[in-house]
Amino acid sequence: MQMESIDNVHSNAQEYVHWFRNSAPYINAHRNKTFVLMFGGEAVHNANFKNIIHDIALMHSLGIRLILVHGARPQISENLKEKSIQSPFHNNRRITTRESLASVMSAVGSIRLQIEALLSMGLANSPMYGARIDVVSGNLVTAKPYGIRDGVDFQLTGEVRSVDTDAIQRHLDNHNIVLLGPSGYSTTGEVFNLLAEEVAMKTAIDLQADKLIFLGSQQGIIDEFSKLMREITPHQLDQHIAKYQDSNFEIALHLQYAKEASLQGVHRVHLISYDHDGALIEELFTRDGHGTMVTDAHYEEVRTATIDDVGGLINLLRPLEEEGILVYRSRERIENEIDHFAVIERDGMILACAALYPIPASQDEMKSAELACVAVHPSYRKSNRGSQILHYLEEKAKSMGIEQLFILTTRTAHWFLEQGFIEATVDDLPEARQALYNFQRNSLVCKKLIS
Incomplete structure (x- = not known):
């Protein structure tokens, strides 16, 4: 009983430390x-x-x-x-x-x-x-x-x-x-x-x-x-x-x-x-x-992408694909997967985007999804638009009953860790996603519980 009490105290303390660390950016911002x-x-x-x-x-x-x-x-x-x-x-x-x-x-x-x-x-x-x-x-x-x-x-x-x-x-x-x-x-x-x-x-x-x-x-x-x-x-x-x-x-x-x-x-x-x-x-x-x-940002909103956004998405994604940061997606593929994308638009220009792909799960696996194509226009990377669109898709995932999110990245792992993700391994991916993992790219895996 004494050990259980100590464990509870330790657990509460850890929750407080976690909250305090996460509040630090807001303390600095305010x-x-x-x-x-x-x-x-x-x-x-x-x-x-x-x-x-x-x-x-x-x-x-x-x-x-x-x-x-x-x-x-x-x-x-x-x-x-x-x-x-x-x-x-x-x-x-x-x-x-x-x-x-x-x-x-x-x-x-x-x-x-x-x-x-x-x-x-x-x-x-x-x-x-x-x-x-x-x-x-x-x-x-x-x-x-x-x-x-x-x-x-x-x-x-x-x-x-x-x-x-x-x-x-x-x-x-x-x-x-x-x-x-x-x-x-x-x-x-x-x-x-x-x-x-x-x-x-x-x-x-x-x-x-x-x-x-x-x-x-x-x-x-x-x-x-x-x-x-x-x-x-x-x-x-x-x-x-x-x-x-x-x-x-x-x-x-x-x-x-x-x-x-x-x-x-x-x-x-x-x-x-x-x-x-x-x-x-x-x-x-x-x-x-x-x-x-x-x-007051009524001229700029996070929303689900439409077929009219394909051109803007290509303009945003192509430079990152050419650098090898993102996997290449053809126009046809983007058109077919447009419902998975969210965008931030301002005055007709796509400033940021990301996509949410549910991952098929076996009976004993948690409901999971993958975040992909997270991109922000170079002129706006010092803003919080990446966090904004990530939060939008997290809320969408919750509404779909998704319990955890995965990202696979070659260069931006630190940014995702700052957004609450933790390092994971290929073995942590659901079996359906493990089967599609590209070992040649050797992407780092991160995950985040959102349930």
């Missing part, structure tokens, strides 16, 4: 990048909020420049209910009367103090122990009246006029976390009640932030088959905005502002859940992520 993180008052109420604060502190310690934007809708509603003050909504936007403004500001100020207090925790045995985090806020958002819409005067409800990006950058340069709320100030000294989602979106655009992250009530965007959509383009969001408009206005707002931010230069917008412990860490430091990512 260092000194600017992220805008938005969460509503519902998230602050949630039991998981302290864990979110701990993860925010961890992100800060890893060198990520953070702007936090909080909402306060439920807290404002509670304050108004206690004082029996009516504050109606029109088109899902609160009409902020002068009578209600004090309750609005009280809720906003209370949340700001709560967040600052949580980020100041330094108790021994807590994830915040030894952390020194300075949080700054202030009159960093200038607002203007939302005005009269559809004949309705929104009074002290406003919209963002400008964000003081210079001041925010100085605070970030001083290693501070910047905290913004759903309020802004006019040049005449008035206070306006704003949408926190709009504050986050405008801030991310004006700062040209590397990421805008919305923490919402669900994991991300769910498609018609109740499956999580891992990635979506801004132009695909319209149908989902319409779907959530009546059922979940919070999500609809996130999608609306995610689209606008993505189209205006914020290259990655993430939609994740505030209720899931570790959602931020999963989304930012693991390959599969946690929620849905909105990317």
Whole structure:
């Protein structure tokens, strides 16, 4: 029993080491990048909020420049209910009367103090122990009246006029976390009640932030088959905005502002859940992520190849075949096998490709497939397009019930090892593939479990 316990501890430690090693590229990629993180008052109420604060502190310690934007809708509603003050909504936007403004500001100020207090925790045995985090806020958002819409005067409800990006950058340069709320100030000294989602979106655009992250009530965007959509383009969001408009206005707002931010230069917008412990860490430091990512790369997509791509595939593959890196494939063979190929296309040009070939398996063999023809245009080899198309085919393989992938390569083994493959031998190949192995090429064999 003692030996079994030690083995379990060792196994858990090995899993942690494996995860930590795989997270290293993300840690390096995110260092000194600017992220805008938005969460509503519902998230602050949630039991998981302290864990979110701990993860925010961890992100800060890893060198990520953070702007936090909080909402306060439920807290404002509670304050108004206690004082029996009516504050109606029109088109899902609160009409902020002068009578209600004090309750609005009280809720906003209370949340700001709560967040600052949580980020100041330094108790021994807590994830915040030894952390020194300075949080700054202030009159960093200038607002203007939302005005009269559809004949309705929104009074002290406003919209963002400008964000003081210079001041925010100085605070970030001083290693501070910047905290913004759903309020802004006019040049005449008035206070306006704003949408926190709009504050986050405008801030991310004006700062040209590397990421805008919305923490919402669900994991991300769910498609018609109740499956999580891992990635979506801004132009695909319209149908989902319409779907959530009546059922979940919070999500609809996130999608609306995610689209606008993505189209205006914020290259990655993430939609994740505030209720899931570790959602931020999963989304930012693991390959599969946690929620849905909105990317502006709508002019460039990974997709299954069609017969129209044959010419582009030949142009991409021929130089590598001539160098002996890839096995020669005739035009006829590529045409016959076109359904096996995936491509990344941009403005009519094939930038990358790869092919997935299922391998016949005997009854006692794992379901396997071979990855072949992995190629990236020379001008784009420093990008992540090779990893992108590899991930696409891994997901396709999983959907087909494939349990392990093999690659045979003469020169690029190190790249595949970096993608999670391990060295293998010809004997590890399924029998059907062993029979076709070309000993004259003497290709190295690598494999990867994906089940």
